[in-house]
Amino acid sequence: MTDLKTDTMFVNMGPQHPSTHGVLRLGLTLSGEIIVKAEPDIGYLHRGTEKLAELRGYHQCVVMTDRWDYVSAMPNNLVFCLAAEKLMNLEISSRANYLRVLMCEINRIASHLLFLGTYGIDIGAYTPFLYAFREREMVLDLFEMACGARTTFNYIRIGGVSADLPQGWTEKCREFLNYFKGKIREYDDLLTYNPIFLDRTKTVGILSKETALDWGLTGPNLRGSGVPYDVRKTDPYCVYDKLDFDVCVGETGSCWDRYHVRVLEMTQSIRIVEQCLGQLPAGDVMAKGVAKIPKPPAGEAYAHVEASRGDLGIYLVADGSSAPYRLHARAPSYINLAVLQEILTGLKLADVIAILGSTDIVLGEVDR
């Protein structure tokens, strides 16, 4: 038989593509259906917020953090405020701290729900998406009741939170939690343990502990590989040291493990929110004596939190003026994305989507 002349094909997946979760471009070199080379290309959503922050007051920077990971903006608000408060040596009231944790956790639920739905679509199941969004809608309603915004909150401010809970909010939140507990079982039936879904994800995109640590992954992606690293446990902030919850880890580091860690984390978030609602103390939600335009003393501070996508850190340098001298964000999505080029090679085209979806990146945070 004569040798067939074959050639590779370059496919530009993105920045406009149904399943790149934003404006990621993947330059794929294909040999048939097999990936020979994968190059993630980012920057299509770059807005330069880190530079912009140098020209704006600290109170204005909080607004910009909303636009990083727009799917879960509460932890972004929180981490910036934590860093700024470290600079200013502010004491935060206990109620405000509980509210911060509470909001971050229900935001984690919303974010993981969005992941669950879109991951279902990536694998080809459309219905879980609508179910997840039905529940996410309720979380967004809760946010709207609390702070008037649904995705970009600007709720957590330097010194506390912008407003106390409206009347009846805690009942509404409990109603949601009770409703939502049963729904996780529904997702398990429909998607998590679906044989086709398992077939697509259980043996695909396996990230060993070593690879995950080498590439600096954090969040559910790292925990999916079996490393129990969670900032809420290792370096507790706000009131996490007073709350009882487990760090969920996966076994093999496959796509399914990363997915399942997120499902388990939603149940842990329910636990945390319930404890917060039970322990919520009375008091002010804003520290006294925070200037309208804060001017922290010169110095530097680093704060990090466990955002929905991993270890989100902010490094702030202050020069005594009303604007930061330098702001740098350690964005988990950006770092999690880098590992793609290592694990995509040699897989099928359909697996690209499965793996890309399972890393759950948000391009707003990657590009900032």
Add this chain to the structure above:
Amino acid sequence: MAEAAPAAPAKPAFDPKAACPDIRRRLWASKTKGTLLEGRLWPSDLWPHPWISESYRRGAFVLGAIAIGAIALAVGLGEIGAPLAALHEFYRQWAQARLPEAPAWSVEAVWILVKAIVVLHIILINGLFLVWWERKISAHIQSRLGPIFVGGWHGWLQTVADGLKLLIKEDAAPAQKDSWLYRIAPALAFAPVLLCFAPVPFGRDLEAANIDVGIVYVFACSGVSVLGIVLAGWASANKYSLLGGLRSAAQLVSYELPRAFSIVPMVALAGSLSLTKIVQAQEGYWMGFFPKWFFFYPIVGQISFVIFLIASVAETNRTPFDIPEAESELVAGFHTEYSGMKFALFFLTEYAYVFLAAALIATFFFGGGAAPTPLLSVIPSWFWFLSKTLFFVFCFLWFRWTFPRFRIDRLMDFTWKFLLPWSFVNIIFSIPYIFL
């Protein structure tokens, strides 16, 4: 103290039903009502249980009334095979009287043309109906409403409006397309499905053509559609389309084998390749009440049915086997670059094949137009056939909105390593039945 806000005077609890009895108005009200807390309705507010809701009860009643009305109409009409045969006879005599010099074949050709036009319209109307039905079913599976406005009653005119839109839409095409192939591909995909319907017995004496090798004919015709899809993928000058076309070539050709082999036992039991004969072989009842459908032959019937069903879903490119048009990977697969009526033809093809597959399932395994018990024979056979077919169409839609998608290599493993061997084993299982 849990709440820091001062205690407000007690307000009466917000009752959504009292505020707005009609559910659609209520949904609208929930979006526009003033206060954040009280006007907003959650799923738990709206539907403690579907049957508690007035509109659901009313909907069930309306659906029941439609079903009973349709059955009454069918019973009133009775069997239409014999009257149509009489009409044919009348037409022949009339033609001979009016045009004595016309050759017999031309008279017959006109009649065949009429039959072809009727079948064509069945397919087109079926396409319109199925798109609407699929949208309604998917919506209700996903706790949505689906099309609700166009036409008044549950958006029944939605697909007609969509069809008109597709007809008058600009036909945008890629500049680097292979012009001829690009134009001919939709027709090449659609034309065979029209041919496929010729031997399908829609009821007693209701097949357009009683072909002796009907099964072979149907499979042969449906195999040609692959060519249209592959050409569409190739001619679009788009990498996603190309991948989609190649995937579908591999998939459809592979799944045709288990699909054909799974019904070999049925052919052997009926002793004929004609669809009409297969239906006739399933007439009658065991012990006077249990239908002699091939599905009820222990082991063989069920295995055949499952293999044929799975292979049919794969043949029609529907989830969980919709990899040629896998949206998350290939955008829209082979029809990414098609728009307007060319796209509509692919769309129609898909739904026509779904209908055909369901019709074949009803024919091979569920006795075609036979009633499930002798008592129900008053309802004419075409109505039974249509009900069975639509039930399996519903199954197809149900699969689509429940399952995720296979990966191409797993899909191939599944057919070559699982379905095909089992369809061979099944032929061996059927030996005792043939000699009994």
